[in-house]
Amino acid sequence: MAAPVSTVGKPSTERSPFNTTSFQKKTRTKLISIPGTRPSVQNGQLLVSTGVTSLDYLLGGGLAVGTVLLIEEDRYDSYSRMILKYFLAEGVVCRHELFVAAAQDNPDDILQELPAPILDDVAIHKPVEQPRLSCEPQDSLDAMKIAWRYQNLPKVQSALASSSRFGHYYDVSKTMEPEIRQAAKCHCFYLPEHPTHTMLESYSALLKSLQEVINREGFDVAAPMTKSRNILRIGLHSLGSALWGDDLSCHDNPRNGHALTTFLYGLRALLRSSLSVAVVTVPSHLIQDRALMGSITRLCDNAIALESFKGSERETNPLYKDYHGLLHVRQVPHLNCLASKLPDHKDLAFKLKRKQFTIEPLHLFPFNMFVSVLNLSADDNEKSLTLVLPACFYYRVSKSKVKLY
Amino acid sequence: MFTELNSILNTTPDSFTQGDFILLSDRQSDASFLIHHFLSLYLRARCKVWFLGLVQSFNHYSAISQRLGVSLTQAKEKGQLVFLEGLNESLSVLIPREADTGSEAMGFLRDPAVGLKSLYEFVRTSATSSGGGEPEPEEWGPPVLLVDDLSVLLSLGASVGAVLDFSHYCRATVCSQLQGNVVMLARCDGEEEEEDGDDGGSERLLRGLTHQCSLTLHVQGLPTGYCRDIHGQVEVCWRRRRGDGRCTQKKLFQYKVHDKGASFFAPGTSSAVL
Numbered sequence: 001m002a003a004p005v006s007t008v009g010k011p012s013t014e015r016s017p018f019n020t021t022s023f024q025k026k027t028r029t030k031l032i033s034i035p036g037t038r039p040s041v042q043n044g045q046l047l048v049s050t051g052v053t054s055l056d057y058l059l060g061g062g063l064a065v066g067t068v069l070l071i072e073e074d075r076y077d078s079y080s081r082m083i084l085k086y087f088l089a090e091g092v093v094c095r096h097e098l099f100v101a102a103a104q105d106n107p108d109d110i111l112q113e114l115p116a117p118i119l120d121d122v123a124i125h126k127p128v129e130q131p132r133l134s135c136e137p138q139d140s141l142d143a144m145k146i147a148w149r150y151q152n153l154p155k156v157q158s159a160l161a162s163s164s165r166f167g168h169y170y171d172v173s174k175t176m177e178p179e180i181r182q183a184a185k186c187h188c189f190y191l192p193e194h195p196t197h198t199m200l201e202s203y204s205a206l207l208k209s210l211q212e213v214i215n216r217e218g219f220d221v222a223a224p225m226t227k228s229r230n231i232l233r234i235g236l237h238s239l240g241s242a243l244w245g246d247d248l249s250c251h252d253n254p255r256n257g258h259a260l261t262t263f264l265y266g267l268r269a270l271l272r273s274s275l276s277v278a279v280v281t282v283p284s285h286l287i288q289d290r291a292l293m294g295s296i297t298r299l300c301d302n303a304i305a306l307e308s309f310k311g312s313e314r315e316t317n318p319l320y321k322d323y324h325g326l327l328h329v330r331q332v333p334h335l336n337c338l339a340s341k342l343p344d345h346k347d348l349a350f351k352l353k354r355k356q357f358t359i360e361p362l363h364l365f366p367f368n369m370f371v372s373v374l375n376l377s378a379d380d381n382e383k384s385l386t387l388v389l390p391a392c393f394y395y396r397v398s399k400s401k402v403k404l405y
Numbered sequence: 406m407f408t409e410l411n412s413i414l415n416t417t418p419d420s421f422t423q424g425d426f427i428l429l430s431d432r433q434s435d436a437s438f439l440i441h442h443f444l445s446l447y448l449r450a451r452c453k454v455w456f457l458g459l460v461q462s463f464n465h466y467s468a469i470s471q472r473l474g475v476s477l478t479q480a481k482e483k484g485q486l487v488f489l490e491g492l493n494e495s496l497s498v499l500i501p502r503e504a505d506t507g508s509e510a511m512g513f514l515r516d517p518a519v520g521l522k523s524l525y526e527f528v529r530t531s532a533t534s535s536g537g538g539e540p541e542p543e544e545w546g547p548p549v550l551l552v553d554d555l556s557v558l559l560s561l562g563a564s565v566g567a568v569l570d571f572s573h574y575c576r577a578t579v580c581s582q583l584q585g586n587v588v589m590l591a592r593c594d595g596e597e598e599e600e601d602g603d604d605g606g607s608e609r610l611l612r613g614l615t616h617q618c619s620l621t622l623h624v625q626g627l628p629t630g631y632c633r634d635i636h637g638q639v640e641v642c643w644r645r646r647r648g649d650g651r652c653t654q655k656k657l658f659q660y661k662v663h664d665k666g667a668s669f670f671a672p673g674t675s676s677a678v679l
Binding site for chain 2: 043204207208211258261262265266268269270272273290291294295298299334335336337338339342344346
């Protein structure tokens with residue numbers, strides 16, 4: 001089971017000094033409270049945010065601890081890399097530990113490109129403000145006459161409250177400040193630093209390194225409770241690419257087609273027995289074997305595929321002008337329960353805005369846009385009409401008019 | 406245990422055919438909910454159950470079985486259930502350490518070309534040791550072997566021939582020798598019409614297994630597309646031997662998976678439609 005919520009003990013809650021009343025929310029002693037996590041409403045699993053709130057909603061509230069999210073990369077690895085950075089940035093903000101593995105870029109470079117979080121109540125390191133004492137006569141102008149109970153509260157919300165929020169927003173145009181980033185503990189695995197002789201060894205070296213970190217830092221569920229628990233966020237970039245020594249993306253019939261799948265099986269075994277969550281990106285557009293891609297998907301719990309419009313004819317298609325690409329949900333897990341929560345819409349599109357990565361259902365084809373496209377091709381003297389229409393309309397084109405049913 | 410499926414298959418915890426090899430398969434869908442049905446059915450029928458849980462952790466099966474009214478931990482303590490947790494055992498093989506002396510059931514991971522003999526040995530020793538040996542404190546019914554799932558063995562490097570051999574040996578031991586049942590899950594990903602020359606490993610496995618079995622339940626998505634209220638269709642196929650020839654009987658149902666079970670209905674009679 002992914003992160004059995006009831007078996008890990010809970011550290012004692014600290015009473016916030018800023019409560020206006022002496023009432024404290026009664027929490028069941030069996031629930032653990034790790035910052036940045038919340039229990040799922042469906043089956044009580046512990047969820048973490050992926051850093052993208054719309055992706056959290058798609059996955060059923062968040063990423064369950066102990067599971068793997070597979071992201072099939074888009075053609076130029078721009079948006080999948082962005083989601084990986086969101087995931088790691090969310091880990092920094094929630095004070096989780098990070099493990100980044102890459103073969104192409106140095107993990108330190110990836111960590112330096114993390115987007116800056118938008119926090120109204122800024123930093124994690126600011127010292128907690130003391131409540132103002134009510135015996136300060138010089139603030140008579142500020143003294144509250146009606147809401148005098150709130151006199152003692154500080155004007156600015158402290159950092160304690162911000163870290164308990166689930167899911168944050170990031171500004172993509174700025175990079176995260178080094179002070180915030182260095183506050184989080186990061187473990188890096190850069191493949192050229194671990195020379196291996198054969199291809200299979202690169203994945204087993206990675207698996208071994210992961211297990212070492214999990215055991216050493218105490219993320220194992222079976223480990224004794226010496227200190228408060230934390231989550232390990234694992235980001236594995238571009239597994240299956242040729243740089244990992246794998247020939248999955250080079251040959252139609254790879255020699256050792258099961259190297260990546262065996263690694264994913266071992267990764268699942270590690271994750272199910274520890275408080276960690278992994279995001280893996282795979283360049284699926286290079287892997288020709290659909291059945292192999294299917295078994296890779298089945299060995300990961302969540303799976304999404306990104307298809308960006310960059311460089312394709314869809315970039316200029318007026319149907320898609322509001323979006324940057326399509327997002328396909330390949331798999332949603334059903335751990336510890338029979339039914340999985342499938343998304344309502346299957347046609348999803350994403351757009352990367354400066355402060356948000358939005359994922360929306362692809363809206364129905366509006367009629368006025370249809371008319372404007374028709375006019376365009378009439379002017380160009382084109383006899384044939386090629387349109388991308390969603391399958392919800394039936395249409396018949398005759399010489400004089402178009403009928404929509 | 407899904408009561409509607411029991412009435413379709415004509416089984417109850419008190420009466421079911423023995424010596425059956427039941428194949429659960431799916432194509433671009435997920436048939437694992439059927440494994441939970443058979444697990445809870447045979448545990449309620451007081452059979453001795455061996456479960457090779459290769460893809461999920463024990464807690465997952467335990468949590469779902471709890472909702473279906475069966476406690477796996479209790480069954481394990483009483484000795485009714487023997488559970489092989491593939492994920493746990495595989496870690497000691499994939500990341501070898503000096504002081505490890507775990508069970509060798511997943512030993513094929515070291516060198517998949519060798520075959521699945523070690524996994525079969527695990528099944529055989531636990532099956533036959535309970536037959537002879539010390540007297541059991543409780544009398545259990547016929548033995549049942551459940552495997553979830555076989556296709557992951559292909560992903561871990563075993564060849565199709567090795568997996569077919571494994572299933573054949575298991576059938577010979579459990580079905581013929583011990584008059585028990587075997588339930589195996591095999592998953593498939595591609596379209597049925599595609600014939601990838603060299604690959605299609607899971608297709609070949611599925612065809613080979615279908616030939617050996619006496620009952621298949623094939624789960625697929627709806628041919629008309631995605632629907633929130635109907636999760637897919639199940640094709641139940643009985644392959645019984647009557648004299649010389651084989652008598653096959655096929656039935657098609659649509660299903661919906663709930664929190665605590667699954668409901669099966671004739672095509673077109675979903676409660677969402679009527």
